[in-house]
Amino acid sequence: MRNISSNRFDDGRDGTVRISDVARHAGVSPSTVSYVLSGKRSISETTRRRVLDSIDALGYRPHAGARSLASRRSNVLALVVPLREDVHVPVAMRFAVSVVTAARDHDHDVLLLTQGEGPAGLRRVAGSALVDGVVVMDVETDDARVPVLRSLGLPSVLIGVPADTGGLTCVDLDFAAAGSACVDHLADLGHRDIAFVGQPASVYGRRTGFAERTLAGFESAARRRGLRATFHPCDPAGAGGLASALVRDRPGLTGLIVHNEASLAPLLDAFAGHGRVPPEISVVALGPPPPGVPELTRVELPAEELGARAVSLLMDRIEGPERPGVTLLEPRIVPGGSTAPPAG
Amino acid sequence: MRNISSNRFDDGRDGTVRISDVARHAGVSPSTVSYVLSGKRSISETTRRRVLDSIDALGYRPHAGARSLASRRSNVLALVVPLREDVHVPVAMRFAVSVVTAARDHDHDVLLLTQGEGPAGLRRVAGSALVDGVVVMDVETDDARVPVLRSLGLPSVLIGVPADTGGLTCVDLDFAAAGSACVDHLADLGHRDIAFVGQPASVYGRRTGFAERTLAGFESAARRRGLRATFHPCDPAGAGGLASALVRDRPGLTGLIVHNEASLAPLLDAFAGHGRVPPEISVVALGPPPPGVPELTRVELPAEELGARAVSLLMDRIEGPERPGVTLLEPRIVPGGSTAPPAG
DNA sequence: CCCGGTCGTCGAAGCGCTTCGACGACCGCT
DNA sequence: AGCGGTCGTCGAAGCGCTTCGACGACCGGG
Structure with a gap:
């Protein structure tokens, strides 16, 4: 163990350790310490060890500003x-x-x-x-x-x-694929008549794109699988009305794809009010698991x-x-x- | 307008502008530019203007690393x-x-x-x-x-x-004051019999302290105002049972303080099931406005x-x-x- | 009119690191 | 034995900024 410099000198006066302190402690030059740290030049195993030991003996941390400057x-x-x-x-x-x-x-x-x-x-x-x-x-x-x-x-x-x-x-x-995947999942189970409950109407065509892409995926997959499939924009306040309308007008409806986090709970409640609860009516959610609603089949983000x-x-x-x-x-x-x- | 150096020199070869470029452009020394920026020495208004103009003519941004190093x-x-x-x-x-x-x-x-x-x-x-x-x-x-x-x-x-x-x-x-404030609010309205619905039991005495502090505030204020006041730890699953118990055992109960974001909605639902909805029974919430529950009187964080x-x-x-x-x-x-x- | 003080500015010396070029030492060839 | 080629290391030159001390210029007071 070589320990050339005395401890008195190792700690700079304000408590911070510099690369030169490490170098002195390890008996090498500052550039060698730097190369040990960056690995940009080959360093003998012995030297490497010695430097690394000095580094944590002294608790050295490179100064971020100096590093970024150089x-x-x-x-x-x-x-x-x-x-x-x-x-x-x-x-x-x-x-x-x-x-x-x-x-x-x-x-x-x-x-x-x-x-x-x-x-x-x-x-x-x-x-x-x-x-x-x-x-x-x-x-x-x-x-x-x-x-x-x-x-x-x-x-x-x-x-x-x-x-x-x-x-x-x-x-x-891949939101289009997500939309398709939901359709395929339901179609694979045997569903022939499904509905896509989406974001509030204002969202489509506006900004995020992900809503349209999901819808496009839904539509193309539904066409491909030959399903009866409809699209319904929705907001939380309209969820109850939408549920009633669907129950009334679409007796053959067996599957729901819901791409609307906020409307999910009221929508399910409304369907439950009509005596239709999952899995008697199948529901696939797109998005994060909503709090309080248990274990839905869904596409995770x-x-x-x-x-x-x-x-x-x-x-x-x-x-x-x-x-x-x-x-x-x-x-x-x-x-x-x-x-x-x-x-x- | 003095513009000593030619533009050819102003933009460094890699597109970044340094303090020396600004200095040259403004016809002053780099230190002067630095002092304009930091305000650590007085600079004449003329010079200041000239430097500031050069800075935004050249789009100068001090290098963060260099700055932090120096x-x-x-x-x-x-x-x-x-x-x-x-x-x-x-x-x-x-x-x-x-x-x-x-x-x-x-x-x-x-x-x-x-x-x-x-x-x-x-x-x-x-x-x-x-x-x-x-x-x-x-x-x-x-x-x-x-x-x-x-x-x-x-x-x-x-x-x-x-x-x-x-x-x-x-x-x-000041959670203690928050607990007290809820009590005072209800007491000021004339309530004499209130309950504090808190966090799940395990939370008290454990880690965050804020729960205990709130409870302590509640208790001291209730004592001070001479109210009948009880404390009930609660978790979402137990909210229904707690509501029933309170309705049954505490016919005189007119005020509720709820310090439990997650249990708030089920608790209110349960009370509503017993025919008691705000403001017929007064409810004060401690915490952020829960989604879906409308306009409760509450203490904001x-x-x-x-x-x-x-x-x-x-x-x-x-x-x-x-x-x-x-x-x-x-x-x-x-x-x-x-x-x-x-x-x- | 001279002197001490303030004001505004400059030059130079770092801040602590990386990196480039240089240079021995040592290797395996001929 | 002599030679080119790695390999491992070092010294020095910055990176772009701040800051310290110095120093004219200018001020007002004696």
């Missing part, structure tokens, strides 16, 4: 979270947490930006080299941030798919996987050359107790 | 968000957003840390000088992070109050105010000498339609 890498990612009321907050949180976790796996930290700052926030963190890249959640079809991102030259990954994806890297759930994927794509963009493209995650049907073959 | 300030705050399932996610999100907003008002950005990393995360960001201070949300009575914070010498503010607050800066809602306060206290700690202490925010009763003088 290496032109901050090892920080920005995450833009949505503020809008209509995003499901717990899901957004799951995203955020998974992004942080994934970022840590790649030795990065995460800076939180809110929608509130908009493009200005992106410009700021990009311009000041505060972050190496950015993950933008909840991207709309015509998102004001998209042109900014394109112009900024900051590596970025979008969660969600805007209208023009040229030059962009995007990740999202794989927030954790999306977050991790977004980060991993972002890291690729940061390291390597840009290779844009849209990644759509395969939806998975989670069986619950709410679907069964139709009666009779 | 000034020993990163202008970044860490925010530790809870992961536990039992915190109300939308409320946590409101906190987080308000912290970010407040931080931006103080020219700081926010780094997101998750509970998952625990003390190690705090050590990391502190040791590497990544952040100037940290806001810790959802602090428990015996929180493992508290000793770490104390030892780290990193300025910090806790949202929540641990058992030992020595040397710490904490902010929280002032997340925005707490977040802003936490940041402002943290900034004080970062700038000035440490001045620890516990700040409790006054609760506010938000009138809804669910309380009225007792019948008869």
Whole structure:
């Protein structure tokens, strides 16, 4: 064990340990310590060990600012979270947490930006080299941030798919496939007459795209399978009325696909009021498990996987050359107790 | 307008503008630009203007790493968000957003840390000088992070109050006062016989402290006002039974204080089943407005105010000498339609 | 009119790290 | 034995900013 320098000198006067302290303690030069840490040049195993031992003997942590100045890498990612009321907050949180976790796996930290700052926030963190890249959640079809991102030259990954994806890297759930999967699930069980209860009417054609894509998936699959299939926009207040109308007008209806988190509970209550409860009428939910409603068959939104994927794509963009493209995650049907073959 | 240097030189080859570019463009030295930006020395109004004009003519943004290296300030705050399932996610999100907003008002950005990393995360960001201070949300009575914070010498503010607050800066809602305020509200309306429906029994005495503090406030106020008052822990599954029992055993009961977000809806449903709906029986809720339940009289959790306060206290700690202490925010009763003088 | 003080500005010295080029030492060839 | 080629290490030169001390210029008071 070589321990050249005396302890008196090892701790700098204000308590922080610098790379030169480690170097002295290990009997090497600062650059060697740096190379041990970065692995950018080969270092003999003996030296490596000695340096690493010194590092944790002294409790050394590289100064983030100095590192980012010298290496032109901050090892920080920005995450833009949505503020809008209509995003499901717990899901957004799951995203955020998974992004942080994934970022840590790649030795990065995460800076939180809110929608509130908009493009200005992106410009700021990009311009000041505060972050190496950015993950933008909840991207709309015509998102004001998209042109900014394109112009900024900051590596970025979008969660969600805007209208023009040229030059962009995007990740999202394959909502069209999700819509189809629900239809196929019901058709496979033998259902011939189903209804799709969607978002409030105003949502379609407006912004997010995911609603239309789901609906399109539903419609094409229903056509393919030759089902009687109808579409009904819905809001929580109208759920009761819709249920009554369906019960009255569609006696042959045996399957329901519900893509509307907020209306799910009132809708089920209303159907129950008409004596129709799952699985006597089959119900497939699209979205997060609503609180209080038990074990529905549903398509999960794989927030954790999306977050991790977004980060991993972002890291690729940061390291390597840009290779844009849209990644759509395969939806998975989670069986619950709410679907069964139709009666009779 | 003096524009000494030619544009060819103003834009560095990789597109980033440095302080020296601004200086040249404005015909001053880099240090002068720095002083204009920091305000740490007086600068003549003419020079100031000229520098500021150059800054936005060139689109200059100081390099965050360089700045933090030289000034020993990163202008970044860490925010530790809870992961536990039992915190109300939308409320946590409101906190987080308000912290970010407040931080931006103080020219700081926010780094997101998750509970998952625990003390190690705090050590990391502190040791590497990544952040100037940290806001810790959802602090428990015996929180493992508290000793770490104390030892780290990193300025910090806790949202929540641990058992030992020595040397710490904490902010929280005054839950005892909230409990009292509910009692006073009902007593002022003329109620003489009330019940407090609390968290599941296991919560009391365990970790968060806020439950006990609320209960203590309830009890002391009830005693002070001379009310008949009882306490009932409750979980969602037991809400129906509790309602029946109360209706049966407490015919004189006219007021309910509910400190249990999850049980609120089933409890109200159960009371409604016995023909007792607000405001015929008065109900005060403690906590965030539950979805679907309309306009209850309640005590709000002032997340925005707490977040802003936490940041402002943290900034004080970062700038000035440490001045620890516990700040409790006054609760506010938000009138809804669910309380009225007792019948008869 | 001279002198001490303030004001506004500048130059230079770091902050702590990474990275480039250089350079011995040692290897296996001819 | 001599030679090119790795391999492992070092020294020095920045990265872009802040900040300290210095220093003219200008002010008002004796």
